[in-house]
Amino acid sequence: MKLYDAPVSGNGYKVRLALAQLQRAYDYVVLDLAQGQTRTPQFLSLNPNGRIPVLQLDDGAALAESNAILYYLAQGTPFWPASALDQARALQWMFFEQYSHEPHIATARYWLAVRGGALTAFETQQLQQKRVLGDAALAVMQGHLSTHDYFAGPAYSVADIALYAYTHTAHEGGFDLARYPAVQAWLARVAAQPRHVTIEQWR
Amino acid sequence: MKLYDAPVSGNGYKVRLALAQLQRAYDYVVLDLAQGQTRTPQFLSLNPNGRIPVLQLDDGAALAESNAILYYLAQGTPFWPASALDQARALQWMFFEQYSHEPHIATARYWLAVRGGALTAFETQQLQQKRVLGDAALAVMQGHLSTHDYFAGPAYSVADIALYAYTHTAHEGGFDLARYPAVQAWLARVAAQPRHVTIEQWR
Numbered sequence: 001m002k003l004y005d006a007p008v009s010g011n012g013y014k015v016r017l018a019l020a021q022l023q024r025a026y027d028y029v030v031l032d033l034a035q036g037q038t039r040t041p042q043f044l045s046l047n048p049n050g051r052i053p054v055l056q057l058d059d060g061a062a063l064a065e066s067n068a069i070l071y072y073l074a075q076g077t078p079f080w081p082a083s084a085l086d087q088a089r090a091l092q093w094m095f096f097e098q099y100s101h102e103p104h105i106a107t108a109r110y111w112l113a114v115r116g117g118a119l120t121a122f123e124t125q126q127l128q129q130k131r132v133l134g135d136a137a138l139a140v141m142q143g144h145l146s147t148h149d150y151f152a153g154p155a156y157s158v159a160d161i162a163l164y165a166y167t168h169t170a171h172e173g174g175f176d177l178a179r180y181p182a183v184q185a186w187l188a189r190v191a192a193q194p195r196h197v198t199i200e201q202w203r
Numbered sequence: 204m205k206l207y208d209a210p211v212s213g214n215g216y217k218v219r220l221a222l223a224q225l226q227r228a229y230d231y232v233v234l235d236l237a238q239g240q241t242r243t244p245q246f247l248s249l250n251p252n253g254r255i256p257v258l259q260l261d262d263g264a265a266l267a268e269s270n271a272i273l274y275y276l277a278q279g280t281p282f283w284p285a286s287a288l289d290q291a292r293a294l295q296w297m298f299f300e301q302y303s304h305e306p307h308i309a310t311a312r313y314w315l316a317v318r319g320g321a322l323t324a325f326e327t328q329q330l331q332q333k334r335v336l337g338d339a340a341l342a343v344m345q346g347h348l349s350t351h352d353y354f355a356g357p358a359y360s361v362a363d364i365a366l367y368a369y370t371h372t373a374h375e376g377g378f379d380l381a382r383y384p385a386v387q388a389w390l391a392r393v394a395a396q397p398r399h400v401t402i403e404q405w406r
Binding site: 048049057061063064065066067068069071072075084085087088089091092094095096098099100102103122125126137140143144 | 251252260264266267268269270271272274275278287288290291292294295297298299301302303305306325328329340343346347
């Protein structure tokens, strides 16, 4: 398999973390987003939406969207919950992640810690809104984790991988995780899983 | 089963359409979003994220996120693709829908056709951005549908249901679907499926 990715990406890190924990071998292809390498005709033939990560299988088929890749990799492993309801619950939290969490928490990190430079007036106004909505998402997680160890069923699953990626780096976007002690305890539980790798050092 | 929903919601319509086509019986509970009925303690106990639709099962368990509900309902039916790759492909398009499509196309419809009233200066600036990103999403769909009849594998699936909801109402948000003929042909294919119901008349 071949993973097209950028090391700084939390969405890419989800896939790297799952691949490490599932002990799957793969080639790693770094794309430079600032150089437009996700907008070339070649890359758009893999993902017409022009985003990393993309996992290319050995038969050439390419799969996009980090959480869909997690689903694919987790089939037949303990990372995909056993019951139909827990499976749907995993997806519930993964859609929550992409709709109510990532657009706010990951974008704040991108603007403040990755891209750097001054924000435009429009971005400053957007960041204020992302601050409110990102904290709302963290509060929802705090509520769930006050009475559960993991997000989908009794064990660590792809839902935890999906939510870990941009939660454990939320401080880089200016969010104060000390306000969410149950989230912090869960981050420690995730980081203590067998074969855990960090976003900087994954192989 | 009990569906908590608002009739105007395209996310709710996804679930209503799937339930109709799968011939599943359910009770329908209308919530008034403008009256804060998704923010009551009772509703937040069903979905701590305070959003409709929510499907409550007969045993009391509540499931949120429209596309996770579609996954749950489709298991064991022809609406869930047969192969592991097509299943992941369905989820790829469903995550595309929630990340790259709905936030732009559905929000434009909500501001212009549902909520009404004047946009703030900030919303006007956001709408310009949503116009660009929504058209980009429709162009990605146009590209896929130029060479495929459906989104995940050879047949109609939950991926088509998920993308149909806010695509067929995109004109209400000011998008010109005449620019996307393959999308228009696909909309007609979806509307011609057995037991199709409309967003206004679903039972």
